[in-house]
Amino acid sequence: MLRNYSNLFLALLLVSFFSCEEPLEIEINQESRLVVISHFTQDKDLQVFVSKTKSIQDTREAGAVTDATVMVFAGNELKEILELVPGDNATLEQPHYKTKELNPLSGEVYTIKVSAPGFKSVTATNSIPTSVPIESVKFSPVFKGTGTKDLTINFEISVTYSDPVEVNNFYHLVFYQELYPYSINSNGDTITSPNPVFVRPNRIDVDFPGQPLTKHFDNGSFLIKDVSFNGKEVTFYLNGVYTFDPSEFSPGSFLVELRTVSEAYYLYHLSLTNQTNAKRDPLSEGVFVDDNIENGDGIFAGYSSSINSSNLVN
Numbered sequence: 001m002l003r004n005y006s007n008l009f010l011a012l013l014l015v016s017f018f019s020c021e022e023p024l025e026i027e028i029n030q031e032s033r034l035v036v037i038s039h040f041t042q043d044k045d046l047q048v049f050v051s052k053t054k055s056i057q058d059t060r061e062a063g064a065v066t067d068a069t070v071m072v073f074a075g076n077e078l079k080e081i082l083e084l085v086p087g088d089n090a091t092l093e094q095p096h097y098k099t100k101e102l103n104p105l106s107g108e109v110y111t112i113k114v115s116a117p118g119f120k121s122v123t124a125t126n127s128i129p130t131s132v133p134i135e136s137v138k139f140s141p142v143f144k145g146t147g148t149k150d151l152t153i154n155f156e157i158s159v160t161y162s163d164p165v166e167v168n169n170f171y172h173l174v175f176y177q178e179l180y181p182y183s184i185n186s187n188g189d190t191i192t193s194p195n196p197v198f199v200r201p202n203r204i205d206v207d208f209p210g211q212p213l214t215k216h217f218d219n220g221s222f223l224i225k226d227v228s229f230n231g232k233e234v235t236f237y238l239n240g241v242y243t244f245d246p247s248e249f250s251p252g253s254f255l256v257e258l259r260t261v262s263e264a265y266y267l268y269h270l271s272l273t274n275q276t277n278a279k280r281d282p283l284s285e286g287v288f289v290d291d292n293i294e295n296g297d298g299i300f301a302g303y304s305s306s307i308n309s310s311n312l313v314n
Contacts, residue, residue, distance in 0.1 A: 039265065046102060048070050106304055124299075132171070170261045172223055203220075
């Protein structure tokens with residue numbers, strides 16, 4: 001799926017990619033509870049999406065909660081009461097709450113408190129870990145055309161970084177292809193949009209088994225825990241494929257984002273991934289979603305980001 005991120009600086013766009021996620025299916029409770037989703041990073045406003053679970057007796061669609069009060073604290077100090085941003089049907093943007101003044105800092109411990117009429121107040125605490133930089137990326141694309149449409153790009157890629165010693169680190173490795181929409185006017189001139197869109201790979205897999213990578217439920221990224229390579233340099237080898245229409249888009253850079261994530265981020269996404277996999281197996285038992293929202297559901301988790309780019313045409 002293509003998503004348009006007009007008028008956003010590229011680096012900010014990529015580190016905020018998951019901030020607009022909505023949760024997967026959450027188990028139905030006897031009483032409706034608040035669901036809070038927030039993935040936050042440094043030097044960007046903090047965004048919080050608030051919805052609700054459905055009680056057994058409620059036959060209405062569960063939707064966004066737009067009458068909540070959302071407060072963020074640094075330590076015990078109230079930093080800001082977040083403002084509501086209405087949804088936009090044209091861009092599919094969901095209603096959410098955001099800070100106007102606060103841009104979170106790495107290492108600072110933040111707590112949110114969310115309250116809404118008819119619900120128990122919920123709280124969560126988390127922080128942004130120190131970023132681990134990508135040291136190198138090797139990207140080898142192979143073009144396979146099928147006429148004027150559906151150009152297929154098969155690629156091999158390796159990603160190298162050094163894991164900090166004596167620290168338990170958690171990562172989310174994400175891939176994007178930058179594409180620029182273009183059109184041809186009546187004079188035959190090519191008009192290229194300055195605002196790229198980004199596609200995720202149709203498929204991406206490890207080159208060989210044994211690498212400590214867990215494929216995320218989105219099938220285009222990987223969760224990583226440093227148990228087997230703590231304090232060492234590590235290289236991951238992968239291969240994948242994506243497609244685009246060359247009559248509508250021209251390719252830009254292939255982007256690799258290494259997110260250094262909090263343990264809460266990692267455990268939440270890992271449990272959602274396990275839940276998704278379990279649903280494919282009719283004999284599998286249910287999987288508990290490991291969240292960090294007290295009295296509610298969802299996630300409030302920090303991450304930092306390192307981005308590396310390669311040209312599609314080498």
